[in-house]
Amino acid sequence: MKTAFVTGASAGFGAAICRQLIADGYRVIGGARRADKLAQLEQELGENFIPLTLDVTDPASLDAAVALIHDSSLPIDVLVNNAGLALGIERAQHADAQNWECMIATNITGLAMVTHKILPGMVAANAGLIINIGSIAGTYPYPGGNVYGASKAFVKQFSLNLRADLAGTRVRVTNIEPGLCSGTEFSMVRLGGNHEAVAALYKDVDAISPQDLANTVSWIAGQPDHVNINSLEIMPVAQTYSALSVARNL
Numbered sequence: 001m002k003t004a005f006v007t008g009a010s011a012g013f014g015a016a017i018c019r020q021l022i023a024d025g026y027r028v029i030g031g032a033r034r035a036d037k038l039a040q041l042e043q044e045l046g047e048n049f050i051p052l053t054l055d056v057t058d059p060a061s062l063d064a065a066v067a068l069i070h071d072s073s074l075p076i077d078v079l080v081n082n083a084g085l086a087l088g089i090e091r092a093q094h095a096d097a098q099n100w101e102c103m104i105a106t107n108i109t110g111l112a113m114v115t116h117k118i119l120p121g122m123v124a125a126n127a128g129l130i131i132n133i134g135s136i137a138g139t140y141p142y143p144g145g146n147v148y149g150a151s152k153a154f155v156k157q158f159s160l161n162l163r164a165d166l167a168g169t170r171v172r173v174t175n176i177e178p179g180l181c182s183g184t185e186f187s188m189v190r191l192g193g194n195h196e197a198v199a200a201l202y203k204d205v206d207a208i209s210p211q212d213l214a215n216t217v218s219w220i221a222g223q224p225d226h227v228n229i230n231s232l233e234i235m236p237v238a239q240t241y242s243a244l245s246v247a248r249n250l
């Protein structure tokens, strides 16, 4: 039985990915900070789900989590670097510095350090797949995207650079870049629990669902070992590009 390690397993994409990978026959180690949510998922999914309390921004928590993984002698076949968040939608000049620090710590440092812990085992086994959850925000700028989008641009380039470093090995790396998705806690977290603003964001929009994303992960993980999906951008049909803005009479 193959083992997957999914970060950010307590909600949204991460929980859906855990459900799907278990349905696909994997044993899944699911990491997140909220142990109660992971316990609920364990009840639902049974013994093939292994909950792991983990804060990717805390080196001690990460060391303890990785020690537990090593002790369990479960080689990680698939790592899904999904834990991440956006905080705030203010323009850069009005943004909260602590929000910026938290996004950098989680989306950049956390993702890089989880990878740093897991990658050597994959290289030693000359097998494995890392799926990073980036965002279209890493490619397309928008007002208020500032550090969040930049953190996802890091994920995009980090994924490509990993591929460069892994030349000559059979370890695979994919960056998934989702667009607007509903049914997760993402916007509630970003907008500080403002239910009305969240409802307005998703009003009358057929957005991507967590299951759509889980299906994508499942498809990537199901490709033959010689195939590497480098990146995959996925938007709802309802979302597309807009023109560059021009300010007149500045």
Ligand SMILES: NC(=O)c1ccc[n+]([C@@H]2O[C@H](COP(=O)([O-])OP(=O)(O)OC[C@H]3O[C@@H](n4cnc5c(N)ncnc54)[C@H](OP(=O)(O)O)[C@@H]3O)[C@@H](O)[C@H]2O)c1
Residues within 6 Å of the ligand: 007, 008, 009, 010, 011, 012, 013, 014, 031, 032, 033, 034, 035, 037, 054, 055, 056, 057, 082, 083, 084, 085, 086, 106, 110, 133, 134, 135, 136, 177, 178, 179, 180, 181, 182, 184, 185, 186, 187, 189
């Ligand atoms: N929803 C979207 O529209 C969208 C679009 C593009 C990309 N994404 C990306 O998709 C990923 C998942 O987002 P989502 O929509 O599923 O959001 P979500 O429902 O808020 O889930 C985020 C997950 O990350 C975990 N997490 C946050 N900080 C963490 C930390 N320091 N250590 C460990 N786990 C942490 C949370 O668990 P705990 O709070 O229990 O720790 C939660 O399980 C993120 O990387 C996000 O940037 C989302």
